[in-house]
Amino acid sequence: MKKLLAMLLAIATALCAGCARQTPKKSSERFAAMDTVMSVDVYGDSDAMRDVKEEILRLDKLLSAAEPESDVSRVNASGAATVDEAVAELAAKSLEICRDTGGALDVTILPVVEEWGFISKNYRVPGDETLAALLKNVDYSAVSVSGGSISLPKGARLDFGAVAKGYAADRAKQILDKSSSDSALLNLGGTVLAYGKKNGSQQWKVGVADPDNSATYMGMLNCEDVVVATSGSYERYFEGSDGKIYSHIIDPKTGKPVDNGILSVTVVCRDGTLCDALSTALFVMGKEKAEQYCKSKNSFDYIMLTADKKAYVTKGVADSFTLADGYDYEVVNVMDN
Ligand code: AMP
Ligand code: MG
Numbered sequence: 001m002k003k004l005l006a007m008l009l010a011i012a013t014a015l016c017a018g019c020a021r022q023t024p025k026k027s028s029e030r031f032a033a034m035d036t037v038m039s040v041d042v043y044g045d046s047d048a049m050r051d052v053k054e055e056i057l058r059l060d061k062l063l064s065a066a067e068p069e070s071d072v073s074r075v076n077a078s079g080a081a082t083v084d085e086a087v088a089e090l091a092a093k094s095l096e097i098c099r100d101t102g103g104a105l106d107v108t109i110l111p112v113v114e115e116w117g118f119i120s121k122n123y124r125v126p127g128d129e130t131l132a133a134l135l136k137n138v139d140y141s142a143v144s145v146s147g148g149s150i151s152l153p154k155g156a157r158l159d160f161g162a163v164a165k166g167y168a169a170d171r172a173k174q175i176l177d178k179s180s181s182d183s184a185l186l187n188l189g190g191t192v193l194a195y196g197k198k199n200g201s202q203q204w205k206v207g208v209a210d211p212d213n214s215a216t217y218m219g220m221l222n223c224e225d226v227v228v229a230t231s232g233s234y235e236r237y238f239e240g241s242d243g244k245i246y247s248h249i250i251d252p253k254t255g256k257p258v259d260n261g262i263l264s265v266t267v268v269c270r271d272g273t274l275c276d277a278l279s280t281a282l283f284v285m286g287k288e289k290a291e292q293y294c295k296s297k298n299s300f301d302y303i304m305l306t307a308d309k310k311a312y313v314t315k316g317v318a319d320s321f322t323l324a325d326g327y328d329y330e331v332v333n334v335m336d337n
Contacts, residue, residue, distance in 0.1 A: 033060040036189025048179035052172045080151035097277040098140035104284040106252035110159035123238035131255035165191035166276025191229040211263035218327045222320040227272040231279035232264035260286040269300035
């Protein structure tokens with residue numbers, strides 16, 4: 001009997017040692033970057049965690065429109081400048097998406113965003129004439145990127161706020177691909193990179209924020225090896241003296257905050273820059289156009305939450321998305337018909 005117990009104990013110990021070996025050590029950090037709080041959890045390679053953090057902080061310095069020495073500010077101040085290879089790559093890619101979304105995404109929207117006070121946090125509702133004058137300088141098609149430099153027409157200024165976190169996720173993925181880690185979860189302030197699998201075998205669970213209380217989740221998405229990017233009107237907004245709520249996502253056609261009944265758009269795909277860009281662009285397009293655009297591309301999925309408590313979910317994520325307990329959104333499968 002004693003022998004049997006000893007044997008069982010030995011087997012259990014061996015199995016436990018095996019388990020310990022199978023679960024690589026987690027290295028984590030939380031830090032402020034890109035005007036938000038980010039968390040980076042990397043399993044099995046602490047150097048990769050450090051490299052990812054350093055790269056994100058480097059990108060933040062290069063891309064910040066508020067930092068006078070950043071590459072973006074240098075371009076904005078002088079109209080043309082040589083920039084870091086990452087900035088040129090992001091600019092070229094963003095401009096392509098601006099074109100493809102018919103200007104729903106426009107990376108030259110900064111002067112309008114500023115006028116509403118979304119940068120200074122000194123919020124105000126601009127008059128129509130002011131907006132019309134500012135919109136004359138909003139035109140992504142006049143921006144050119146070539147030979148490592150960016151040039152702008154007079155009066156235009158760039159803002160990569162709608163795409164920077166997604167691009168950071170792409171750069172982080174490149175670092176992780178070269179590392180010895182095959183599992184990581186990065187939350188870059190609403191843009192999540194779910195890298196590999198949790199514990200090597202399970203899918204990650206990524207929450208979709210409740211627009212009424214963004215500290216909690218209205219639903220969960222099971223996923224692996226994707227970026228999940230959310231644009232929400234709840235992320236930055238103010239109440240005007242007219243009692244109306246004005247959010248930070250601007251329709252470049254009108255210069256006004258989008259007011260189309262959408263509360264948030266979560267885009268899921270492998271390409272982080274595209275994901276982040278499209279979460280903003282689909283928000284601007286509105287429900288019908290977003291659906292048509294998605295159908296025409298067939299390269300990404302989305303979950304769109306609307307004020308009438310509906311969750312529009314595309315085919316590729318329909319089975320992996322579940323409502324959290326207590327939420328009564330009507331889940332509508334789009335693109336099924
Ligand atoms: P996101 O949270 O990714 O949707 O990005 C929103 C941010 O992008 C805003 O805070 C603005 O700085 C900027 N932005 C707002 N509207 C647009 C737009 N239509 N195209 C590009 N950038 C925008
Ligand atoms: Mg975005």
